[in-house]
Amino acid sequence: MTYSIVVRSEAVFGGLVVPRVRPSFKVSNGELIEFLRDRLRDRGDTELGDQGDTAAGRPLFTVYVPDPAGNYNVLIGYDYASSDTVPIGDVLARVPKGVYARFEPNGDYHDPVEDVWAQVDDATASAEITRAYREEIEIWRGVSEVELLISILI
Template sequence: MEYEIVKLEEKKAAGIKARTNNMSPDMGAVIGGLWGRFYSEGIYESIPGKTNDKVLGIYTEYDKDAASDYTIVVACEVDGKEELPGDAVLVTIPAGNYARFIAKGELHEAVAKCWQEIWSMDLPRTFACDFEEYQNDGMDETEIHIYVGLKE
Protein backbone atom coordinates (compact mmCIF):
# COMPACT_ATOMS: atom_id res chain seq x y z
CA MET A 1 0.00 0.00 0.00
CA GLU A 2 1.36 3.38 -0.94
CA TYR A 3 1.84 6.22 1.52
CA GLU A 4 3.80 9.40 1.87
CA ILE A 5 5.68 10.67 4.89
CA VAL A 6 4.52 14.11 5.98
CA LYS A 7 5.67 16.36 8.79
CA LEU A 8 2.75 17.86 10.71
CA GLU A 9 2.62 20.76 13.11
CA GLU A 10 0.84 20.24 16.43
CA LYS A 11 -2.96 20.38 16.15
CA LYS A 12 -5.70 20.77 18.73
CA ALA A 13 -8.96 18.88 18.40
CA ALA A 14 -12.15 18.84 20.45
CA GLY A 15 -14.67 16.05 20.68
CA ILE A 16 -15.88 13.13 22.75
CA LYS A 17 -13.91 10.07 23.77
CA ALA A 18 -14.18 6.43 24.79
CA ARG A 19 -11.72 3.69 25.63
CA THR A 20 -11.74 0.35 23.81
CA ASN A 21 -9.67 -2.56 22.58
CA ASN A 22 -9.53 -4.11 19.11
CA MET A 23 -10.13 -7.55 20.63
CA SER A 24 -13.18 -6.45 22.63
CA PRO A 25 -16.47 -7.91 21.35
CA ASP A 26 -18.14 -4.50 21.81
CA MET A 27 -15.39 -2.46 20.08
CA GLY A 28 -17.59 -1.77 17.04
CA ALA A 29 -20.48 -0.67 19.23
CA VAL A 30 -18.22 1.60 21.30
CA ILE A 31 -16.74 3.32 18.25
CA GLY A 32 -20.01 3.40 16.32
CA GLY A 33 -21.82 4.73 19.36
CA LEU A 34 -19.28 7.53 19.74
CA TRP A 35 -19.70 8.57 16.11
CA GLY A 36 -23.49 8.39 16.50
CA ARG A 37 -23.46 10.61 19.60
CA PHE A 38 -21.13 13.11 17.93
CA TYR A 39 -23.74 13.82 15.27
CA SER A 40 -27.11 12.90 16.82
CA GLU A 41 -26.53 14.88 20.04
CA GLY A 42 -25.36 17.97 18.13
CA ILE A 43 -21.84 17.80 19.55
CA TYR A 44 -20.22 18.65 16.20
CA GLU A 45 -22.35 21.77 15.86
CA SER A 46 -21.76 22.85 19.47
CA ILE A 47 -17.94 22.83 19.38
CA PRO A 48 -16.61 26.39 19.07
CA GLY A 49 -13.46 27.54 17.28
CA LYS A 50 -13.42 25.00 14.44
CA THR A 51 -10.53 25.64 12.03
CA ASN A 52 -12.09 23.64 9.15
CA ASP A 53 -15.11 21.42 8.44
CA LYS A 54 -13.33 18.04 8.54
CA VAL A 55 -14.07 15.42 11.19
CA LEU A 56 -11.33 13.39 12.85
CA GLY A 57 -11.17 9.93 14.39
CA ILE A 58 -8.17 10.09 16.74
CA TYR A 59 -6.53 7.04 18.34
CA THR A 60 -4.33 7.85 21.31
CA GLU A 61 -3.40 6.86 24.86
CA TYR A 62 -2.31 3.40 23.77
CA ASP A 63 -1.88 1.11 26.77
CA LYS A 64 1.80 0.20 26.93
CA ASP A 65 1.04 -3.03 28.83
CA ALA A 66 -1.68 -4.13 26.43
CA ALA A 67 -0.89 -2.63 23.02
CA SER A 68 -4.43 -2.99 21.73
CA ASP A 69 -6.08 -0.78 24.39
CA TYR A 70 -6.54 2.82 23.25
CA THR A 71 -8.68 5.91 23.52
CA ILE A 72 -10.68 6.99 20.49
CA VAL A 73 -11.76 10.61 20.16
CA VAL A 74 -14.29 11.69 17.54
CA ALA A 75 -13.46 15.34 17.04
CA CYS A 76 -12.87 18.33 14.86
CA GLU A 77 -9.79 20.53 14.66
CA VAL A 78 -10.10 23.68 16.77
CA ASP A 79 -8.07 26.71 17.73
CA GLY A 80 -8.20 25.54 21.37
CA LYS A 81 -9.02 28.99 22.75
CA GLU A 82 -12.66 28.59 23.68
CA GLU A 83 -14.47 26.73 26.45
CA LEU A 84 -15.88 23.40 25.36
CA PRO A 85 -19.49 22.28 25.90
CA GLY A 86 -20.67 19.33 27.99
CA ASP A 87 -18.37 16.33 28.11
CA ALA A 88 -16.24 17.47 25.16
CA VAL A 89 -12.49 17.13 25.65
CA LEU A 90 -9.51 18.91 24.11
CA VAL A 91 -6.76 16.67 22.73
CA THR A 92 -3.41 17.40 21.13
CA ILE A 93 -2.22 15.73 17.97
CA PRO A 94 1.55 15.95 18.41
CA ALA A 95 3.84 17.47 15.82
CA GLY A 96 6.03 15.00 14.01
CA ASN A 97 6.36 12.62 11.11
CA TYR A 98 3.31 10.68 9.96
CA ALA A 99 2.70 8.14 7.23
CA ARG A 100 -0.32 9.43 5.29
CA PHE A 101 -2.51 6.86 3.57
CA ILE A 102 -5.46 7.78 1.36
CA ALA A 103 -8.51 5.52 1.42
CA LYS A 104 -11.36 5.99 -1.06
CA GLY A 105 -14.68 4.24 -1.55
CA GLU A 106 -17.56 3.20 0.70
CA LEU A 107 -16.66 4.65 4.10
CA HIS A 108 -16.67 1.55 6.32
CA GLU A 109 -15.05 -0.75 3.76
CA ALA A 110 -12.37 1.78 2.78
CA VAL A 111 -11.35 2.52 6.38
CA ALA A 112 -11.34 -1.15 7.45
CA LYS A 113 -9.32 -2.26 4.41
CA CYS A 114 -6.76 0.52 4.86
CA TRP A 115 -6.25 -0.24 8.57
CA GLN A 116 -5.90 -3.98 7.85
CA GLU A 117 -3.09 -3.18 5.41
CA ILE A 118 -1.45 -0.70 7.82
CA TRP A 119 -1.45 -3.29 10.62
CA SER A 120 0.34 -5.77 8.37
CA MET A 121 3.13 -3.29 7.52
CA ASP A 122 6.41 -2.98 9.37
CA LEU A 123 6.20 0.75 10.12
CA PRO A 124 8.33 2.39 12.87
CA ARG A 125 5.18 3.55 14.71
CA THR A 126 5.20 5.78 17.78
CA PHE A 127 1.84 4.49 19.08
CA ALA A 128 1.37 8.01 20.48
CA CYS A 129 -1.31 9.24 18.10
CA ASP A 130 -2.85 8.08 14.81
CA PHE A 131 -5.85 9.70 13.20
CA GLU A 132 -8.33 9.61 10.36
CA GLU A 133 -9.27 12.86 8.63
CA TYR A 134 -12.55 12.65 6.73
CA GLN A 135 -12.34 14.85 3.64
CA ASN A 136 -16.09 14.85 2.94
CA ASP A 137 -19.27 13.59 4.54
CA GLY A 138 -20.22 10.99 1.93
CA MET A 139 -20.80 7.38 2.88
CA ASP A 140 -20.70 5.72 -0.55
CA GLU A 141 -17.90 7.67 -2.20
CA THR A 142 -15.67 9.16 0.44
CA GLU A 143 -12.01 10.03 0.86
CA ILE A 144 -10.25 9.53 4.18
CA HIS A 145 -6.67 10.45 4.98
CA ILE A 146 -5.20 8.16 7.63
CA TYR A 147 -2.15 9.44 9.50
CA VAL A 148 0.05 7.00 11.42
CA GLY A 149 2.59 8.50 13.83
CA LEU A 150 6.18 7.54 13.01
CA LYS A 151 9.33 7.58 15.09
CA GLU A 152 11.81 10.28 14.07
Protein backbone atom coordinates (compact mmCIF):
# COMPACT_ATOMS: atom_id res chain seq x y z
CA MET A 1 0.00 0.00 0.00
CA THR A 2 1.33 3.38 -0.99
CA TYR A 3 -0.38 6.70 -0.81
CA SER A 4 0.48 10.37 -0.68
CA ILE A 5 -1.12 13.23 1.23
CA VAL A 6 -2.41 16.02 -0.99
CA VAL A 7 -4.34 19.24 -0.57
CA ARG A 8 -7.02 19.74 -3.19
CA SER A 9 -8.50 23.16 -3.92
CA GLU A 10 -12.21 23.84 -3.93
CA ALA A 11 -13.89 22.43 -7.02
CA VAL A 12 -17.26 22.56 -8.75
CA PHE A 13 -18.60 19.34 -10.24
CA GLY A 14 -21.62 18.83 -12.45
CA GLY A 15 -23.18 15.63 -13.67
CA LEU A 16 -25.60 12.83 -12.90
CA VAL A 17 -26.41 11.55 -9.43
CA VAL A 18 -27.30 8.32 -7.66
CA PRO A 19 -28.69 8.81 -4.15
CA ARG A 20 -28.02 6.83 -0.98
CA VAL A 21 -24.93 4.77 -1.68
CA ARG A 22 -22.02 3.62 0.47
CA PRO A 23 -18.60 4.52 -1.00
CA SER A 24 -16.91 1.33 -2.20
CA PHE A 25 -15.54 -0.43 -5.25
CA LYS A 26 -18.86 -2.32 -5.54
CA VAL A 27 -20.72 0.94 -6.08
CA SER A 28 -18.07 2.31 -8.41
CA ASN A 29 -18.12 -0.87 -10.51
CA GLY A 30 -21.91 -1.12 -10.42
CA GLU A 31 -23.94 -1.27 -13.60
CA LEU A 32 -25.82 1.98 -12.91
CA ILE A 33 -22.61 3.96 -12.28
CA GLU A 34 -20.98 2.47 -15.41
CA PHE A 35 -24.09 3.37 -17.43
CA LEU A 36 -23.97 6.98 -16.22
CA ARG A 37 -20.24 7.26 -16.97
CA ASP A 38 -20.84 5.99 -20.50
CA ARG A 39 -23.74 8.38 -20.95
CA LEU A 40 -21.61 11.35 -19.93
CA ARG A 41 -18.77 10.28 -22.21
CA ASP A 42 -21.21 9.87 -25.10
CA ARG A 43 -22.93 13.22 -24.69
CA GLY A 44 -19.64 15.12 -24.85
CA ASP A 45 -18.52 18.22 -23.05
CA THR A 46 -21.22 20.87 -23.28
CA GLU A 47 -18.99 23.35 -21.47
CA LEU A 48 -16.88 23.55 -24.63
CA GLY A 49 -19.93 23.63 -26.86
CA ASP A 50 -19.00 20.38 -28.61
CA GLN A 51 -21.13 17.42 -29.64
CA GLY A 52 -20.47 13.71 -29.23
CA ASP A 53 -17.56 12.05 -27.44
CA THR A 54 -15.39 15.15 -27.12
CA ALA A 55 -14.70 14.72 -23.43
CA ALA A 56 -12.05 12.10 -24.23
CA GLY A 57 -8.88 13.04 -22.39
CA ARG A 58 -10.73 15.11 -19.80
CA PRO A 59 -10.95 13.36 -16.40
CA LEU A 60 -14.33 12.04 -15.33
CA PHE A 61 -15.06 12.19 -11.61
CA THR A 62 -17.05 10.04 -9.23
CA VAL A 63 -17.69 12.23 -6.19
CA TYR A 64 -19.19 10.72 -3.03
CA VAL A 65 -20.95 13.51 -1.15
CA PRO A 66 -22.27 12.94 2.39
CA ASP A 67 -25.61 14.34 3.47
CA PRO A 68 -26.62 15.46 7.00
CA ALA A 69 -28.27 12.09 7.72
CA GLY A 70 -24.99 10.24 7.18
CA ASN A 71 -25.87 8.85 3.76
CA TYR A 72 -23.79 9.41 0.65
CA ASN A 73 -24.93 10.49 -2.79
CA VAL A 74 -22.64 9.88 -5.71
CA LEU A 75 -22.22 12.42 -8.49
CA ILE A 76 -20.67 11.21 -11.73
CA GLY A 77 -19.49 14.12 -13.82
CA TYR A 78 -16.83 16.61 -14.77
CA ASP A 79 -15.18 19.50 -12.97
CA TYR A 80 -16.11 23.00 -14.08
CA ALA A 81 -14.56 26.44 -13.69
CA SER A 82 -17.74 27.80 -12.07
CA SER A 83 -21.33 26.84 -11.39
CA ASP A 84 -22.37 28.99 -14.38
CA THR A 85 -20.69 26.55 -16.76
CA VAL A 86 -22.34 23.38 -15.47
CA PRO A 87 -24.80 22.13 -18.12
CA ILE A 88 -28.45 22.88 -17.46
CA GLY A 89 -30.14 19.87 -15.93
CA ASP A 90 -27.01 18.47 -14.30
CA VAL A 91 -26.70 18.22 -10.55
CA LEU A 92 -24.13 20.60 -9.07
CA ALA A 93 -21.78 19.86 -6.16
CA ARG A 94 -19.22 22.20 -4.67
CA VAL A 95 -16.41 20.39 -2.85
CA PRO A 96 -14.45 22.60 -0.43
CA LYS A 97 -10.69 22.67 -0.18
CA GLY A 98 -9.49 19.65 1.77
CA VAL A 99 -6.73 17.25 2.73
CA TYR A 100 -6.82 13.84 1.10
CA ALA A 101 -4.95 10.58 1.02
CA ARG A 102 -4.30 9.85 -2.66
CA PHE A 103 -4.30 6.19 -3.74
CA GLU A 104 -3.34 4.69 -7.09
CA PRO A 105 -3.58 1.04 -8.14
CA ASN A 106 -0.49 -0.93 -7.09
CA GLY A 107 -1.33 -4.17 -8.87
CA ASP A 108 -2.47 -6.23 -5.88
CA TYR A 109 -5.86 -6.69 -7.57
CA HIS A 110 -6.72 -7.20 -11.22
CA ASP A 111 -9.43 -4.54 -11.00
CA PRO A 112 -7.89 -1.08 -10.44
CA VAL A 113 -10.97 0.20 -8.59
CA GLU A 114 -10.99 -2.73 -6.19
CA ASP A 115 -7.23 -2.21 -5.78
CA VAL A 116 -7.50 1.42 -4.58
CA TRP A 117 -10.47 0.79 -2.30
CA ALA A 118 -8.69 -2.22 -0.74
CA GLN A 119 -5.69 0.03 -0.04
CA VAL A 120 -8.03 2.48 1.73
CA ASP A 121 -9.42 -0.33 3.87
CA ASP A 122 -5.88 -1.46 4.76
CA ALA A 123 -4.70 2.08 5.57
CA THR A 124 -7.77 2.68 7.74
CA ALA A 125 -7.54 -0.67 9.54
CA SER A 126 -3.85 -0.11 10.32
CA ALA A 127 -4.60 3.46 11.53
CA GLU A 128 -2.23 4.98 8.96
CA ILE A 129 -5.02 7.34 7.98
CA THR A 130 -8.13 8.55 9.77
CA ARG A 131 -10.99 9.08 7.39
CA ALA A 132 -12.91 12.33 7.74
CA TYR A 133 -15.97 10.89 5.98
CA ARG A 134 -16.44 13.98 3.88
CA GLU A 135 -16.28 14.10 0.11
CA GLU A 136 -14.32 11.27 -1.51
CA ILE A 137 -13.31 11.46 -5.15
CA GLU A 138 -12.42 8.95 -7.85
CA ILE A 139 -10.62 10.52 -10.79
CA TRP A 140 -10.97 8.56 -14.04
CA ARG A 141 -8.37 9.43 -16.67
CA GLY A 142 -9.59 6.65 -18.96
CA VAL A 143 -11.88 3.66 -18.74
CA SER A 144 -9.40 1.77 -16.54
CA GLU A 145 -7.09 4.47 -15.11
CA VAL A 146 -8.29 5.62 -11.71
CA GLU A 147 -6.98 7.34 -8.61
CA LEU A 148 -8.87 7.74 -5.36
CA LEU A 149 -8.84 10.69 -2.97
CA ILE A 150 -10.07 9.93 0.56
CA SER A 151 -10.81 12.86 2.87
CA ILE A 152 -8.70 12.55 6.03
CA LEU A 153 -8.30 14.17 9.40
CA ILE A 154 -4.91 15.67 10.17
